[in-house]
Amino acid sequence: MQESTLKTPGYSDETTKRQGNVYDANCPTRQLLDRIGDKWSVLILLLLGEHDMRFNELKKRIGGISQKMLSQTLRSLERDGLVCRHVIPTRPILVSYAITPLARELLSSLGGMMIWAETHMKEVRSAQERFDRNS
Amino acid sequence: MQESTLKTPGYSDETTKRQGNVYDANCPTRQLLDRIGDKWSVLILLLLGEHDMRFNELKKRIGGISQKMLSQTLRSLERDGLVCRHVIPTRPILVSYAITPLARELLSSLGGMMIWAETHMKEVRSAQERFDRNS
DNA sequence: CAGCATCCATGACGATACTG
DNA sequence: CAGTATCGTCATGGATGCTG
Numbered sequence: 001m002q003e004s005t006l007k008t009p010g011y012s013d014e015t016t017k018r019q020g021n022v023y024d025a026n027c028p029t030r031q032l033l034d035r036i037g038d039k040w041s042v043l044i045l046l047l048l049g050e051h052d053m054r055f056n057e058l059k060k061r062i063g064g065i066s067q068k069m070l071s072q073t074l075r076s077l078e079r080d081g082l083v084c085r086h087v088i089p090t091r092p093i094l095v096s097y098a099i100t101p102l103a104r105e106l107l108s109s110l111g112g113m114m115i116w117a118e119t120h121m122k123e124v125r126s127a128q129e130r131f132d133r134n135s
Numbered sequence: 136m137q138e139s140t141l142k143t144p145g146y147s148d149e150t151t152k153r154q155g156n157v158y159d160a161n162c163p164t165r166q167l168l169d170r171i172g173d174k175w176s177v178l179i180l181l182l183l184g185e186h187d188m189r190f191n192e193l194k195k196r197i198g199g200i201s202q203k204m205l206s207q208t209l210r211s212l213e214r215d216g217l218v219c220r221h222v223i224p225t226r227p228i229l230v231s232y233a234i235t236p237l238a239r240e241l242l243s244s245l246g247g248m249m250i251w252a253e254t255h256m257k258e259v260r261s262a263q264e265r266f267d268r269n270s
Numbered sequence: 271c272a273g274c275a276t277c278c279a280t281g282a283c284g285a286t287a288c289t290g
Numbered sequence: 291c292a293g294t295a296t297c298g299t300c301a302t303g304g305a306t307g308c309t310g
Contacts, residue, residue, distance in 0.1 A: 011307050022249055025199030031259070032252035037172040039283080043158060063160035066284055071293060081262025092291045093290085102258055106251045109157060112244030114157055117167035123237055124166070127216025174303075190272050201304055206273060228310085229271040 035080065040065055040073045042110055048083060048099040049107045055095050082106070138223055170215065175208045177245055183218060183234040184242045189231050217241070 022029050035041050043062050047053060053061075060071055074097060077083035082103035088094040099107070157164045170176050178197050182188060188196075194205055209232060213217035217238035223229040234242070 003166060015303095022181065022253070023197050027198075027274090029252040029256055031249065032256070033174070033177060036177075036248070037174065039168070039172065042168055042171075042295090046157065059292095060302095062158050066275065067293070072283095079263050079266040080259050081266075082259075087292095095292060102262075104257060105255070106248070108243050109247030112247065113167065113171070113241070114164065116241045116244060117157070117164040120237060120240070121164055121167070124215050124217075127237075128214050129219065131214040131216075194272095202273070203275095203305090204303060207303090222272095225271095226310095228273095230272060 021089075037078065038073065038076075038121075041077060042067055044070075044073060044077065045082065045099060046104055046110060046114065047106060048097055049104065049111075052086075052096050052098040055099070058097065077103075142242065173208065173211075175204055176212060177248075179205075179212065180217065180234060180238055180242060181245060181249065183232055184239065184246070187221075187231050187233040189232070193232065203227075242253060 023028050040062065043065075044058060047058060047061055055067075055070065055074075058074075059065060059067060062070070074083060076086070078085050079093045082100055084098045084100050086098065088096060156162050157168075175197065178200075179193060181260060182193060182196055186243065190202075190205065190209075192199060193209075196269050197205070207219060210218070217235055219233045219235050221231045223231060
C-alpha cells in the first residue's frame with residue numbers, strides 16, 4: 001500500500017473472478033497476506049476481539065505502536081470491512097472501534113496462530129540457537 | 136531482519152521467560168508475526184504442507200517470487216525449525232524441502248486463514264469499494 | 271539445479287509537530 | 291481525545307549476473 005492512498009492497485013476482472021489459487025500472484029487472496037503481513041493488523045484485530053476499544057486504549061495496550069501506524073492500520077481495516085468505527089460526539093470527541101462479524105470469523109484462525117506461537121516459541125528459539133551454532 | 140545476518144536481536148532473559156503477552160513489544164511471539172508477516176513464508180509452508188518439494192518446484196508454483204527471496208525465506212524457516220532441508224548428492228545437486236512436525240501444527244491455523252480469504256475476499260472487495268465511494 | 275553477491279528502488283515505519 | 295502532516299530512515303525485496 002502506498003503512503004498516501006488506500007486504493008487497490010486494480011486487478012483485472014478476469015483475475016478477480018478466479019478465486020482460490022493463493023499461489024497466483026494476481027489472486028486477490030494475496031491481499032489477506034498483505035494485511036496480515038503488516039506489523040499491526042493482527043494485534044489490533046485480536047484486541048478488538050476481546051471488546052470494543054477507543055483509540056488511546058488500543059494505543060496503550062499495544063506496546064510500541066505509533067499513533068500514525070495505529071490510525072493508518074485502523075483505516076485500512078475499516079476499509080476492508082474488518083473493523084467498524086463509531087464516533088461519540090462528546091467534547092472532546094470519543095471514537096470507539098469494534099470488530100465486524102466478518103472479521104470475527106477470521107479471528108479464530110488468528111487466535112490459533114497466536115496460541116501456537118505462545119506454546120511453541122521456546123522450540124523455535126532453541127532451533128534457532130542450534131542453527132546458529134552450526135554456521 | 137538484516138540482509139546479511141539471521142541473528143535474533145537479543146531479548147533479555149527476563150523478557151524471554153515471560154511468555155504469553157503478545158501485545159508486549161518485547162514478547163518473543165512477535166517474531167511469529169514477523170515471520171508470518173514476510174511476503175512468502177506462509178505460502179511456502181502451505182505448499183510444503185501438501186508434499187515435499189524441490190527448490191525450483193517451489194519457485195514455479197509460487198507466482199512472482201524471486202529466487203533470492205525464495206532461498207532467503209527458506210533459510211529463515213529452516214533456522215526457525217519449521218522447514219527441513221535435504222540435499223540429494225546427485226549431479227547436478229537436488230535439494231528437497233519438507234515441513235517439520237512443529238510447523239505442521241501451525242499449518243491448520245494458517246490453512247484456516249486462507250480458507251477464510253478464499254471464501255470472504257468478495258465481501259472484502261465490496262467493502263473496499265463502498266469505503267472508496269464515500270471518501 | 272540450486273543457489274550467492276551486488277546494486278538499487280520503493281515503501282513501511284518511526285519521530286515530531288500541529289489541530290478540531 | 292483522536293487524529294493529520296511532514297520528514298527522514300532503513301529494511302524489504304526485485305533485477306541481474308555469476309558459480310559449483
